[in-house]
Amino acid sequence: MNRSSQPFFPGAHAAVPPSYEVLKEEHEVAVLGTPQSPAPVTTTVINIRSETSVPDHIVWSLFNTIFMNWCCLGFVAFAYSVKSRDRKMVGDVTGAQTYASTAKCLNIWALVLGLLLTIAFIILCATGSLMVFQAISEMVKGYGGY
Template sequence: MDNHSYNFPSDCTPLTNCKSGRKPGSTVINMHGSGGKKPPRDYLIWSLCNTLYVNFCCLGFMALIYSIKVRFVQNGALAQESSDKAKWYNILAAGWNMLIPLLLLVILVLLLIHLGTTQGSFDFFGEDGFQNFLKLFSWQTERD
């Protein structure tokens, strides 16, 4: 396009005010959003923590899948449903993640209490109890 073929009106040139009655137009961009509503929470950090820690029955992994799905779904109702599922999978995973170590701790305490009350080679808290216990795992045999 050559410069001589296009002429601006003399009263309205670019980057200046128009002297005629015309007003410069405005640009409107319509965004396809949720109409001012906040997007549903995705619980992504919570899901990552549950996935990396114990992750019993893959509950944390399921929560992570739904958390990622919330970010990529365009439908508001489906995003809210995925957010709710991610929240409940996270609650279940967090419950199991706290329950399993507590059960192991209780079993360890009960085992130590039981071993402390028995007599003989398993008596940890008595005289020479720990030494007798270690003898069970030694490979050396006593010579006559």
Template sequence: MNSEGYPSDSVPLQGRYEGFYGQPGVSTVVQCISVSVPPEPPSDHIIWSLCCFLYSNPFCLGLAALIYSIKARDRKVVGDMEGARHYGSTARCLNISATVLVSIMILIFIITFTTVTVLIKQAVQRSNYNYNYNYRG
């Protein structure tokens, strides 16, 4: 990235910098090197989509996310980074939705299972108490 007004060539400096270790009396030349770093390619979230498809596929959201991830990867291979970014973003949203839905369903299952287990245990204890109370042997 070049700032406005500064070329990316080398810029010779006149004079000598006192804090710079070098030969005395020799002018110092500083080269500015500009490095162009390409932007990071858009992510296609294929691993997350595979996990959502295999382990948690509520309302076929995992399958849809997998399809969009594959489309994003195809676009990235072709060189269409904007299309890959769009499909990758859609795949990410679908993966988030699938993960949240499955997490909520697991939480509801745990709460329901715990509640039913406690209620059955209380009912068994009451029936044993009543059985022992009414038993006259």
């Protein structure tokens, strides 16, 4: 077989046609297998941990801490999220899952309670301002009769 050096990119030397002998030789090696030698074959084993992704809900907890912190549920959820992340870094997957599920539950309660209380506050302010406007308009009507 003729081994001539070929550029990797065929466009580098456009005048020289590509030689397919190298590919043929590689195919023959792949079909025949590796050459047998008297030296023992050493293998390398790489153990890759199948790391299960445990969401720690830290961004959601931070949001609830800053914006929806009714009854300090957002702050408690943030603390559990940090504990979950710490357990995940140590390698304790079950502990991380336990803390993460507690943080998720607290985040749900903080979000629902925060939304309900915010909506109730808006409704209360709107009806209160309507009551004040109605009271003022009746006072003005009462003074107009004199």
